[in-house]
Amino acid sequence: MLDEASGGAASGADMSGEVVTAALLVIGDEILSGRTKDKNIGHVAETLTGMGIDLSEVRVVHDDEARIVEAVNALRGAYDYLFTTGGIGPTHDDITADCIAKAFGVPIDVDPRAVAMMRERFKPEELNEARLRMARMPQGAELVHNSFNKVPGFWIGNVIVMAGVPAIMQAMLEGVAPQLRVGRKMLSRSVRADMKEGDIGSELRALAGEHPDVSVGSYPFWDETRIPNTNIVVRSREEGALEAAVAAVEAMLGRMRAGRPA
Amino acid sequence: MLDEASGGAASGADMSGEVVTAALLVIGDEILSGRTKDKNIGHVAETLTGMGIDLSEVRVVHDDEARIVEAVNALRGAYDYLFTTGGIGPTHDDITADCIAKAFGVPIDVDPRAVAMMRERFKPEELNEARLRMARMPQGAELVHNSFNKVPGFWIGNVIVMAGVPAIMQAMLEGVAPQLRVGRKMLSRSVRADMKEGDIGSELRALAGEHPDVSVGSYPFWDETRIPNTNIVVRSREEGALEAAVAAVEAMLGRMRAGRPA
Numbered sequence: 001m002l003d004e005a006s007g008g009a010a011s012g013a014d015m016s017g018e019v020v021t022a023a024l025l026v027i028g029d030e031i032l033s034g035r036t037k038d039k040n041i042g043h044v045a046e047t048l049t050g051m052g053i054d055l056s057e058v059r060v061v062h063d064d065e066a067r068i069v070e071a072v073n074a075l076r077g078a079y080d081y082l083f084t085t086g087g088i089g090p091t092h093d094d095i096t097a098d099c100i101a102k103a104f105g106v107p108i109d110v111d112p113r114a115v116a117m118m119r120e121r122f123k124p125e126e127l128n129e130a131r132l133r134m135a136r137m138p139q140g141a142e143l144v145h146n147s148f149n150k151v152p153g154f155w156i157g158n159v160i161v162m163a164g165v166p167a168i169m170q171a172m173l174e175g176v177a178p179q180l181r182v183g184r185k186m187l188s189r190s191v192r193a194d195m196k197e198g199d200i201g202s203e204l205r206a207l208a209g210e211h212p213d214v215s216v217g218s219y220p221f222w223d224e225t226r227i228p229n230t231n232i233v234v235r236s237r238e239e240g241a242l243e244a245a246v247a248a249v250e251a252m253l254g255r256m257r258a259g260r261p262a
Numbered sequence: 263m264l265d266e267a268s269g270g271a272a273s274g275a276d277m278s279g280e281v282v283t284a285a286l287l288v289i290g291d292e293i294l295s296g297r298t299k300d301k302n303i304g305h306v307a308e309t310l311t312g313m314g315i316d317l318s319e320v321r322v323v324h325d326d327e328a329r330i331v332e333a334v335n336a337l338r339g340a341y342d343y344l345f346t347t348g349g350i351g352p353t354h355d356d357i358t359a360d361c362i363a364k365a366f367g368v369p370i371d372v373d374p375r376a377v378a379m380m381r382e383r384f385k386p387e388e389l390n391e392a393r394l395r396m397a398r399m400p401q402g403a404e405l406v407h408n409s410f411n412k413v414p415g416f417w418i419g420n421v422i423v424m425a426g427v428p429a430i431m432q433a434m435l436e437g438v439a440p441q442l443r444v445g446r447k448m449l450s451r452s453v454r455a456d457m458k459e460g461d462i463g464s465e466l467r468a469l470a471g472e473h474p475d476v477s478v479g480s481y482p483f484w485d486e487t488r489i490p491n492t493n494i495v496v497r498s499r500e501e502g503a504l505e506a507a508v509a510a511v512e513a514m515l516g517r518m519r520a521g522r523p524a
Contacts, residue, residue, distance in 0.1 A: 042293075
């Protein structure tokens, strides 16, 4: 949750029909080296999609000031929101807050509101120099509460800065979600084809051409018995268009299955 | 494996001391919607790091021609290699090969070498219009074999185009790996601190400052009994510098543990 004093963004009304976009910037050498397998991209993607925010791009960059600042400025300019994960802990390799301050051209310092939040969890003797680094906020930032461990993330402009540890990131996203502006939800329906992708490609192309107002995706998978199969996923913001396309997919599959040798 | 006729890249010699960089472009609406959780970034990161190629950036974009072409041209210009995953299947939403052709400004057509490879797996009647789309290659591309299902990926300039299905992507990466130019490997050692990250932050910062030739990362985790702990990861291409920094980390931890109340 944002501080009540927040003036950073409109409250979370459903602006029907409007498309709200976001990017995610994952910051961390450990992801690019393969040492840590990212678990945040999938969670952020699923959460934003479910809320009515289109995740439009993800980038992963090193713990490198120039790269982070460049990506922050490119992505915050291109999308309605930019979420970042990683690099806001208590150690010297946590440079995200400083990079955000640099990207916005504002100073950064220990924020008494953040210290107050952290006092809920830490004893006075635990609030050492390292932990107080986590209370440093770019000027103008609003705090993002997290129920998991009380150390706040922050929000400045259209950029929401979250931790890299999945449980903490999830608590921060949950904290900030009610404050986000959302658009009309992208609806989706998945139809299991029980046919191979290569056997339905031409017919599916024709169908997609006849339904230009929906997006039709085709995703191969192996079923429980390791037989190749396909999920056809239809996506649209319009319930009616979605249902019409799903019906067309089912009719197409019915025709094709009937035409197959038994 | 590349075709023997390949003239695209130097063979895989260890150019000691040299740094070879790569980017990964993940293409697919299903990743950005959260429907599919990416499993390729971690595998590519780990494989390239192990070979001596630094994965320096990852981007995830939609199945959208303009976005793909823009990302391909930005990333292939910025790094030694660009790997892509996704969008080379038999259906209308598989547009990666066309986008790569467009990014390079070359025509694209069915490649008889690819058709020959696919004949190893598919019966003549299975090589329909949809499956033959998977044999379309930008002019000048070399084929990347895959042992998993015989449908090739391809390599053009410094761009290596792979499937999105993890098992197929892994086979393609394995196929192309021996042909890649590699640099001196980044070595890493992980030391379990048995202390909280916030308790070692100041000392670790000083240590990192005294070892500017290595990178020192700090990664919090919860141990088997859910107690907060920290892995300190030291990385360097120089074995001697790495060992010196690891010894310094262990000495630091020893001093700090001795100073703690029992």
